[in-house]
Amino acid sequence: MSKTHVSTTINGDPVEFLADPGMTLLDALRDELELTGSKEGCGSGDCGACSVILDGRLVCSCLVLAPEAEGRRVETIEGLANGSRLHPLQQKFLEHAALQCGFCTPGLLMASKALLDANPDPTETEVRYWLAGNLCRCTGYDKIIRAVMDAAAELRQERV
Amino acid sequence: MSDVLDRPDIGHNADDHLKVVGTRPIRPDGADKVTGRAAYGADFNMPGQLVGKVLRSPHAHARIVSIDAKKARALPGVKAVITGADFPNLADEFHEGGEAASNLRDMAMNVIARDKALYHGHAVAAVAAISSAIADEALALINVTYEVLPHVVEVEDAMAEGAPLLHPRMFTEGLEAKPDKPSNVAKRNRIARGDLDAGFAAADVIVEGRYTTKATHQGYIEPHATVASWAADGQCNVWSSSQGQFMVRTYCAKVLGKEISDIRVTPAEIGGGFGGKTVIYLEPLALALSRESGHPVKMIMSREEVFRATGPTSGAVMHVRLGAKKDGTLTAADVELKYQAGAFPGSPVGAGSMTALACYDIPAFRITGYDVVTNTPKVAAYRAPGAPISAFAVESAMDDLALKLGIDPIALREKNAVHNGTKAAYGPTFQNIGYVETLQAIRDTEHYRTPLGPNQGRGMAVGFWFNVGGESTAAVNINEDGTAVVVTGNPDIGGSRASMAMMAAETLGIAVDKVRPMVADTASIGFSMLTGGSRTTFATGMAVVQSAEKVIAELKRRAALIWDVNVDHVMWKDGSAWCLDPAKADEKPLSLEAIAGQSARTGGPITGQTSLNAQGAGPGFAVHLCDVEIDPETGHVTVLRYSAAQDVGKAIHPAYVEGQIQGGVAQGVGWALNEEYIFDRDGHMENAGFLDYRVPVASDLPMIDAILVEVANPRHPFGAKGVGEAPIVPPLAAVANAVRRATGVRMADLPLSPPKIRAVLDAKGG
Ligand code: FES
Numbered sequence: 037m038s039k040t041h042v043s044t045t046i047n048g049d050p051v052e053f054l055a056d057p058g059m060t061l062l063d064a065l066r067d068e069l070e071l072t073g074s075k076e077g078c079g080s081g082d083c084g085a086c087s088v089i090l091d092g093r094l095v096c097s098c099l100v101l102a103p104e105a106e107g108r109r110v111e112t113i114e115g116l117a118n119g120s121r122l123h124p125l126q127q128k129f130l131e132h133a134a135l136q137c138g139f140c141t142p143g144l145l146m147a148s149k150a151l152l153d154a155n156p157d158p159t160e161t162e163v164r165y166w167l168a169g170n171l172c173r174c175t176g177y178d179k180i181i182r183a184v185m186d187a188a189a190e191l192r193q194e195r196v
Numbered sequence: 197m198s199d200v201l202d203r204p205d206i207g208h209n210a211d212d213h214l215k216v217v218g219t220r221p222i223r224p225d226g227a228d229k230v231t232g233r234a235a236y237g238a239d240f241n242m243p244g245q246l247v248g249k250v251l252r253s254p255h256a257h258a259r260i261v262s263i264d265a266k267k268a269r270a271l272p273g274v275k276a277v278i279t280g281a282d283f284p285n286l287a288d289e290f291h292e293g294g295e296a297a298s299n300l301r302d303m304a305m306n307v308i309a310r311d312k313a314l315y316h317g318h319a320v321a322a323v324a325a326i327s328s329a330i331a332d333e334a335l336a337l338i339n340v341t342y343e344v345l346p347h348v349v350e351v352e353d354a355m356a357e358g359a360p361l362l363h364p365r366m367f368t369e370g371l372e373a374k375p376d377k378p379s380n381v382a383k384r385n386r387i388a389r390g391d392l393d394a395g396f397a398a399a400d401v402i403v404e405g406r407y408t409t410k411a412t413h414q415g416y417i418e419p420h421a422t423v424a425s426w427a428a429d430g431q432c433n434v435w436s437s438s439q440g441q442f443m444v445r446t447y448c449a450k451v452l453g454k455e456i457s458d459i460r461v462t463p464a465e466i467g468g469g470f471g472g473k474t475v476i477y478l479e480p481l482a483l484a485l486s487r488e489s490g491h492p493v494k495m496i497m498s499r500e501e502v503f504r505a506t507g508p509t510s511g512a513v514m515h516v517r518l519g520a521k522k523d524g525t526l527t528a529a530d531v532e533l534k535y536q537a538g539a540f541p542g543s544p545v546g547a548g549s550m551t552a553l554a555c556y557d558i559p560a561f562r563i564t565g566y567d568v569v570t571n572t573p574k575v576a577a578y579r580a581p582g583a584p585i586s587a588f589a590v591e592s593a594m595d596d597l598a599l600k601l602g603i604d605p606i607a608l609r610e611k612n613a614v615h616n617g618t619k620a621a622y623g624p625t626f627q628n629i630g631y632v633e634t635l636q637a638i639r640d641t642e643h644y645r646t647p648l649g650p651n652q653g654r655g656m657a658v659g660f661w662f663n664v665g666g667e668s669t670a671a672v673n674i675n676e677d678g679t680a681v682v683v684t685g686n687p688d689i690g691g692s693r694a695s696m697a698m699m700a701a702e703t704l705g706i707a708v709d710k711v712r713p714m715v716a717d718t719a720s721i722g723f724s725m726l727t728g729g730s731r732t733t734f735a736t737g738m739a740v741v742q743s744a745e746k747v748i749a750e751l752k753r754r755a756a757l758i759w760d761v762n763v764d765h766v767m768w769k770d771g772s773a774w775c776l777d778p779a780k781a782d783e784k785p786l787s788l789e790a791i792a793g794q795s796a797r798t799g800g801p802i803t804g805q806t807s808l809n810a811q812g813a814g815p816g817f818a819v820h821l822c823d824v825e826i827d828p829e830t831g832h833v834t835v836l837r838y839s840a841a842q843d844v845g846k847a848i849h850p851a852y853v854e855g856q857i858q859g860g861v862a863q864g865v866g867w868a869l870n871e872e873y874i875f876d877r878d879g880h881m882e883n884a885g886f887l888d889y890r891v892p893v894a895s896d897l898p899m900i901d902a903i904l905v906e907v908a909n910p911r912h913p914f915g916a917k918g919v920g921e922a923p924i925v926p927p928l929a930a931v932a933n934a935v936r937r938a939t940g941v942r943m944a945d946l947p948l949s950p951p952k953i954r955a956v957l958d959a960k961g962g
Pocket residue numbers: 075076077078079080081082083084085086087096097098099
């Protein structure tokens with residue numbers, strides 16, 4: 037079993053690693069690169085805890101093979117804040133108490149970022165359907181939806 | 197549940213003084229959790245660690261004839277293989293963990309099977325290897341010879357004459373006469389009062405029904421994970437995600453036959469538990485693998501393992517019979533509950549029985565519960581264990597009664613409501629409860645008056661949970677700059693660090709951001725029972741407040757020293773000591789910061805620690821209102837609107853209290869509409885993944901209106917009651933009652949999945 041050499045960009049930085057055959061991007065992030073912010077809740081694409089953005093597109097990193105990251109741009113939760121300044125989504129999640137255990141939070145934040153990148157002014161229904169791939173067992177989603185809507189409003193303000 | 201309601205009041209603070217309690221500060225552990233830095237169970241590593249994996253039974257019931265691990269052991273990279281033979285055999289011993297008592301012997305045999313595998317997924321052997329791939333290969337090389345036995349999954353099948361017996365030496369406890377034959381019924385419990393026959397004879401109307409629920413899983417998103425190290429001198433370290441590091445320590449010591457002082461457990465952040473992480477699965481295996489291999493061992497469950505081998509809660513079959521006068525006054529109730537326990541005794545039927553009629557004042561009743569073992573995973577606590585199940589049956593029957601009598605369902609509950617001074621069906625006399633206020637809060641909603649459209653229905657249901665106190669330790673340490681650290685031994689699942697910091701800040705009179713809460717390992721703080729039973733804010737919070745009060749007493753003593761006055765002439769107010777000695781009228785107040793800065797000169801560090809066994813948690817009542825719409829084409833039920841009122845005593849951090857309510861509602865809605873364990877003919881769970889075991893997603897739910905009713909608990913410093921469990925009690929029935937009103941048909945078998953609704957609509961239409 038020979039390993040594959042992978043060169044990719046993670047949160048803006050060039051990164052290289054060796055991937056075992058069959059290694060997922062999630063395993064590479066967590067085990068090879070020590071980026072444990074992305075979580076594994078199922079390993080089968082059903083919970084969204086592992087959500088990252090790959091070349092601008094939201095993916096479940098547990099369903100992406102690590103070598104597929106070759107030459108591409110990966111955004112993870114570790115890169116969401118701008119230095120020590122939290123992204124408005126992160127700030128709004130805190131203000132709205134949109135997390136309880138927090139295990140789903142990294143995935144939900146990345147999924148929400150992908151949504152707001154594509155649609156700066158989503159309706160509640162659009163937010164709910166967009167986030168339907170991200171399970172949260174603690175919150176009942178109410179405060180998450182409010183936090184995303186509020187962050188969207190703030191980001192629109194910033195743009196003006 | 198052993199909680200005592202009849203405790204003296206301790207004089208809680210009146211609301212108007214409060215500066216911190218009742219506000220909504222950002223949680224102190226928040227930044228780490230939104231940036232991916234918080235370390236959960238699987239995020240911790242040790243140098244040289246091995247990967248541990250479990251071989252699980254492919255049969256629902258089988259005798260383990262032999263296990264041959266020679267080939268696995270010989271595989272390069274494999275460092276240890278263990279089986280049940282590597283663990284001591286324990287005697288029966290019951291341990292009260294905070295949520296429910298566990299038999300340690302059963303727990304040990306659930307961790308790893310001995311002579312029999314009792315469910316599909318039961319651990320049979322475990323390996324440690326240098327990589328995950330080699331560990332998988334090793335599992336495939338272990339040769340287990342099984343003698344497959346007949347199995348039984350459904351609760352009534354397990355109770356039937358001639359059912360395959362899981363434990364041939366188990367005789368039903370709690371019967372009048374000791375049975376002469378073994379049975380799968382571990383226990384029968386009964387709560388009764390009054391003359392049942394006379395009660396039914398006095399009734400003008402009687403409603404009756406048979407209700408069933410399926411096993412459902414807690415569904416925490418974080419799978420179980422641990423890293424364990426057994427050093428050459430026998431000292432053990434465990435990092436794991438659980439609801440209680442002390443629980444993990446006690447159980448590991450018992451299962452492995454070690455002394456408690458040899459084991460130190462460090463709690464990881466926990467990615468949800470809901471009761472499901474109040475027991476151990478991987479930790480003793482990882483420790484034994486570490487002992488055998490001489491390396492630290494990391495183990496993480498797959499989602500499939502979580503479904504097959506942990507949790508769930510009971511599936512149940514229930515009968516309810518209610519008698520009432522024409523005006524709605526209940527005269528009698530007969531409730532029979534049969535709960536699946538899974539492979540070992542210990543279903544939550546006891547709590548299900550005690551809560552079943554807790555909202556009602558009925559002159560004559562009988563509640564009979566059966567705890568029944570089945571070839572399914574041993575049930576674990578799930579949020580208000582047992583209560584949502586019995587509430588589904590009783591509240592469905594109450595709704596039928598309201599329909600039959602033509603009485604508003606809230607009015608019917610009010611007519612029969614328990615009040616302060618009512619002797620609860622389960623024994624104690626209620627005090628300081630806010631049940632009628634909570635009913636009133638729902639009646640007052642605009643929701644209750646809003647007209648419904650076609651294919652829509654509105655259901656309501658009520659629910660009860662005891663809430664518990666129990667043993668907790670907390671320390672408040674003052675830093676030299678006047679800031680404070682609050683140390684507790686309770687994992688923070690849903691924001692409890694925030695409420696601990698707030699209660700300490702309120703008591704000390706300083707800003708909440710001057711207080712840093714932390715959750716310590718088992719070597720760094722005194723014993724605390726696990727986070728469960730909705731006990732942390734109440735019991736551990738009380739320990740925090742008492743510790744802060746000790747700190748204040750010490751601060752006053754230090755101020756007295758500095759001023760050279762009698763300590764009786766020092767008052768603590770707004771975070772400062774005030775000199776009341778008329779002879780020293782010029783002394784300016786000394787702030788906490790000023791006193792802390794001089795602590796070295798006045799006697800050293802200032803700390804306060806409290807260990808207590810808190811009683812009088814104050815029961816919680818919840819009243820829920822739910823609107824649904826049925827799609828007549830597909831049978832799909834949409835929850836349109838949901839309002840949930842609850843007596844919370846006093847909300848320390850209202851946003852997290854609302855969050856507990858909203859989360860409980862979501863789980864209950866899932867239980868009502870979609871979630872269920874589906875077993876095939878061989879007793880294998882068919883839907884062991886989130887694709888087929890469907891928990892609610894964001895698009896399945898509306899906003900959930902959480903209405904906080906605050907009837908203070910005088911036995912808590914700020915009036916708090918437990919809040920985490922009551923909100924999952926009413927939703928099963930609230931949803932089912934809404935479906936009943938939308939379709940005109942009572943559906944008594946959960947979940948109310950689209951095919952079942954279609955069948956009902958078709959039968960009605962045809
Ligand atoms: S871990 Fe990738 S979707 Fe669940």
